[in-house]
Amino acid sequence: MSRLPDVITTWFSSRGWTIHPHQQDMLARADDPATLLIAPTGGGKTMAGFLPTLAELAAGSHDGLHTLYVSPLKALAADIKRNLRTPVDEMGLPIRIDDRTGDTPSSRRRSQRADPPHILLTTPESLALLTSYEDAPRMFAGLKRVVIDEIHALAENKRGDQLMLALSRLQALCPDLRRVGLSATVDDPAAIAHYLARHPDPCDIVLADPGPAPDIRMLQTDAAPPWAGGGAAHAIPAVLEQIKAHQTTLIFHNTRAQAEVFFRNLWLANDDGLPIGIHHGSLDRAQRERVEAAMVRNELRAVVCTGSLDLGIDWGNVDLVIQIGAPKNVKRLVQRIGRANHRYNAPSKALLVPANRFEVVECQAALQAVEAGTLDGTPRTHGPRDVLCQHILIRACAGPFCAETLFAEITSVGAYSALSREEFDDCLAFCATGGYALQAYDQWQRLLQRPDGQWQLRDPRAARRIRMNIGTIQDADLVKVRLKRSRGGKPLGEIEESFAATLSAGDTFLIGGQIVRYEGLREMTVEVSRNASKTPKVAVFSGTKFATSTQLSDRILTILKQDSWPDLPPHTAQWLELQRSVSQMPRRGELLLESFPFKGREYLCVYGFAGRNAMQTLGLLLTKRMEELGLDPLGFVATDYATLIWGLEEITDAEPLFDAQALRDGLDGWLAGNAVMKRSFRAVATIAGLIERNTPGQRKSGRQATFSSDILYDTLRKYDPDHLLMQITRQEALSGLVDFGRIEEMLARTRGRTRLLRLDRISPLAAPLLLEVGKVPVKGAAQEKLLKRETEEMMRRAGLTDLPG
Template sequence: MPSTTQVRDWLSARGWKAFAFQRNVWREMRAGHSGLLHATTGAGKTLAVWLGALQAFGDAEAPLSVLWVTPMRALSHDTLLALQDAASTLAPRWTLASRTGDTTSGERASQQRRWPTAIVTTPESLSLMLARADAPDVLKRVRLVVVDEWHELLGTKRGVQLQLALVRLRRWNPALMTWGLSATLANLEEACDTLAPGAVIVRGAQDKKIDIATLLPARIERFAWGGHMGLTMLPAVVELIDTAASSLVFTNTRSQSERWFQALLDARPDWAGTIALHHGSIDAELRRWVEAAMKAGQLKCVVCTASLDLGVDFLPVEQVLQIGSAKGVARLLQRAGRSGHAPGRRSRVTLVPTHSLEIVEASALRAAVEAGRIEPRRPPEAPLDVLVQHLVTVALGGGFTPDELLAEVRTALSYRRLTDESWQWALAFVRHGGESLRAYPDFQRVVPDDAGVWRVPDARLARRHRSNIGTIVSDAVMSVQFLGGGRIATVEENFIARLKAGDVFLLGGRALELVRTEGLTAYVRVAKPGRALLPRWNGGQFPISDTLADAMLERFDEAREGRHADREMRFVAPLLKLQADWSALPGSDRLLAEVQTSADGHHLFLYPFAGRTVHLGLGWLLAWRVGRETPATFTVAVNDYGLELLSATEVDWAERLPALLAAVDRTTLRDEVLASLNATELARRRFRQIARIAGLVFQSHPGEVRSQRQLQASASLYFDVFRQHDPGNRLLRQAEEELLSAELDVDALARTLARLAALPLQIQRPARMSPLAFPLFVEMLRERVTTESLAQRLTRALAELEAAAGGQAPKDVGERLAFGQERDKAAPRPRDARARRRRR
């Protein structure tokens, strides 16, 4: 094994020197300790743990000594190259490989004939290895598991899946070392205990210099709205890219990245070949080419999504641009760290607001970064669908006895409070599907043998389970390829299903014409650019975080006192002044409400600044609480800053709102929230995901691919059967709990109600719509009128408001709405951002 001197010589030959935190990691690893290394992006975390591994047991050639787990398979190639660089000199006999969803069957077979010393993998591929019949013999050799970007997994079911895999590996090797790497965590102790109980925390360099700038528009818009692509900022973005040698342009959605990439090419055709597109649906080979070209300095700009948030070492990147708000401090830090990605280098990120209120978010983000305020991530509590999947996986990987496995599972932090009743239910579910499915052989997946060891005796069911391991649930995707056979990318099945032959859409930076579809393949050819649709991908619409919302309210407090802390706040001063003149400014010490009457009805605009998810639940709750006493029809619209309730009949909000906002205990609030909305249909939708993870429905069978419509129909059938014949089914209960926690965030709603109940209520009755009310008005209109009518309606409204404010309405309303509608067709706003009509 290499000595510390050899390691230091290797570093010195590259002009580097070991940092104190890296030497600390090496000492802990030589002592056999597990740990969590927390340091800024680009500080040298990967080298700290990898060089520690080489020093701890680099002389060994044992197969599968190290498993390096990355949250994204797109990172595996870059990670593998980084590890090979050091191993080739310090441990030349070591062999390294990648094993992810992108690994071919031939590569997998080659690995299994002679396992590499270290493998870079994902949580899903690790669970697939646990499902091998020889898993105990193969995986008991593992001496170290490294979890890269632990913060990305911690608060998800994928993180729970990894927790269960780790406790399984520790059963086979109690001396297993586990190390996590993270740059953006607030709850370090909880994160460390979740990864490995008793592990040490090593804090690395936290003094990363980050320059956060905002690209301000030519003029302030006092009446702005969200939901468009932000392409009015295109000329300024082009100019900024032109001044730098290399840039990453982050967007929050894949459809937005496609549109911006095409817009940049249209603006600068001479950049063709020097700018590229990168997101998760682009073919893996093309993604790797983009990453390699960027590292080699061959590309001037890459337009990307969260696919480049993590891990990939882009040392040449000079600057990062974020289109629209990052919506969270941790996400901004992660993306900013893609530039200057090396110890001692300064990172540069420029925020490109898509509307005026995002300029306040930009100011608040910088303040939160300077104060070191980062959002915590909490591990899920005992998800039974993940447990059920794990039971089948373990049964395939050598089998289990229930009592021993229960003790093992309870060592995973997410299952530390798993009840005996839930455990017995899970066992019954994998044995015969529970009471309502007992008669169906397909659900008799795991049965005890004569020795009491639970195994999967049916080879067909075993193959089916292995084909569907994982907790990532998304719409079925189709491969898009040219008629000549060249594969371009993948796109959601629902998008292709809406197209007919001859339709044109943008994908991979190309205008493509659909020729035909066969199975799950869409054949296309290059088309002349025209009005293009955009591929639809779910997700990517991030709600504002509590940390950022609090920082925004603090900025409003300062503005109310006449203090404008930075150029962003000075720039939006006219907007804030108009808000204060016509109504009032929100703040951390008051709850602002605005009451108005118009031709549309009676409006309540409320500004809790709790994020769109909480506002959705709060809007439904308020409507329901009013409806208990007075039947009324309400339409609800929300955004990250507030909510609007529109009713046909007048409500005395000044008198009723304090009581309506009363905080209650969680159980009462839970019942009220469920009563206030179509909980059955929302729970049914949530159940589809749970059914997929638990093995009730399958994305695919060996030799068969099922459409998303088939999956949804199957899941809905089980949902109805359970409700009718097995109402105590714990997966039904989990669907309800996940609806409350994940989609409506009832705990955050409870905290918000408690906060609002303690604040004085300031009710304003402005003569006209305020700048804060206008974006909620737009959200309400989006669901009620066509694009053309919406443009006409907004043009009139803006003209009237600007005239009253002494200004001039913008002339590009229709253009911006067109971009917004493209986004709506391509990647619709989440359900919580849409206007909802509720009859009480």
């Protein structure tokens, strides 16, 4: 297809638009098996993905579902529906469009299966559910195209693996199905193309004109950033001035808890009563939708948000993005920047606000990466087998299947193309019986093989339970929060169950920007009342805590080795100069360690730059080694760039601590019975279908699920240590929660060279970590003054009192 029908070209002309070159390229490739479009935010990439569909539907009639659109966010699906509905209505095209997510009413879901729309907008989980029904072949019979938006975000996690397995099923039902991937931020186009295509089919890559470079810089504030912490309270006045100077500002945070605190501080300082909202994943859906609707109507001057607004929601009046705290990842930063000036060839405008002194350096590194046009990313690994187990169960729900045929479908997925038949058979055996140690229990006897060789559900009634547990998202265990005295108990959102367990009657916390008082727990719901008279505790939301990418860490090390720092604010540049005079700068080719005394304790600071999870794990392993060597460690604290350990004995020889094999042996011993492994096992077992979080009529609480998963873990560890799920759990723990691979990369990067410096006082780079050690909840003015005095005393001892700010 090379040209548009007249009705579409006329509509373009009526808007004063001309088709962009990359949109024309997508039309020309409409019949290709797979196409990846990389286009800047605001460049019309969503329209480019849909143009072939609109052209085909405008040119002739089509019965049933023609195009499936998949996005990572429910809000994005709703936004695309609204934006797509406008041109279709204005062109008078008889095209039916609908969306299907977890929020869609059951009556509408049933009608969609019975009489599918021409275009269905959905999420990976809802698509997986649709493929599980016996009537899936009828519903998808006429499917011609799948459009995957923000494909880079899905390619990084298990949701994307589940999506591609679902597409392998759709491709089997519709052999001529064409795939389209859309993204603005791809660090490795060839890898994403391999991920998108049906293996071994090719995938064309269309690169649009990237447009003008973004206008991005650090926000200048009157007050210098603090030495430690992540609240950025020092920047509130400057942020308010920026909000006043722009139409609409999105203020991004890396965690939900930080967003809540910042929103509260911003609101208290908002003397002009500017309309400001908050949006994150723990808020009640109705509240999120109110904020989204207000943004569509251009009623808000600012929204404090998290990753819930990272992806391509089109709010045209957003003309500024502010990132609070170091971005940790350049690709994520570029994605967030793209939310501002969401128009073709209009430069995005963004400001970075470092929350503390070290983040000034990290923000400078991020600015350099954006200017150079380099993105960071983690290489794709083989497809996870827990997701594969869930897919096998989903396939069984749809009816009997042939193992040979299913194996061929699965290995057509790029991430699973190297899957061996033995690995597949292990997953199939687990789905059938639960594995050697569990096969005597009826509840895990789920599949049976018929005399004709086909596999099917042992009990058809199990399909309902499997469908209720479809999905790979493993949020922390959340409980609902409702107002106790409002009619019907108005929902406010969710908090972590572990946080709720710490609350006593009268405690207060922040949610949705308001302070509420804990009244009690009733039927797994936290009941609260409004209370504005107390300083709140802060709910520890389940929002992601990002680790600095290896590429960004490398740029930080490059900045640190400079002779001077003219691009950094004076307070930070002089801080680094003092570090060089008191100690040394960390270098890429060696591992810097500092030891020094402070208040009767001995401290060891390790500058590994391996990310928070890895540095946390390194602290655990080093203190374990120190105990074995009789060095009496007392504790440690970790950040993205360093681990600080304190104890009773001075460290005079670091070589025994950093033996790679000893560290791995220590990790193996530590992991064996550790809560980290149990937490990983619980997530793996839930995805693979061994543990059901949802059952007809009830949902297990986090505590119940943990109890049952711990029993299963201990059973398998004792009687079947090589069980499939135990293998997967170890892989997950090593790469995720403990990130041991980053430690090995750090040791390889420093080539085993460690430099231990003995100092007579705290070094400037180590001083902020000592503040992390003493971090306690601040409940009032007296505590704040005490903390301020302690900070000043610590900085005086480090020689930092003469620096600006």
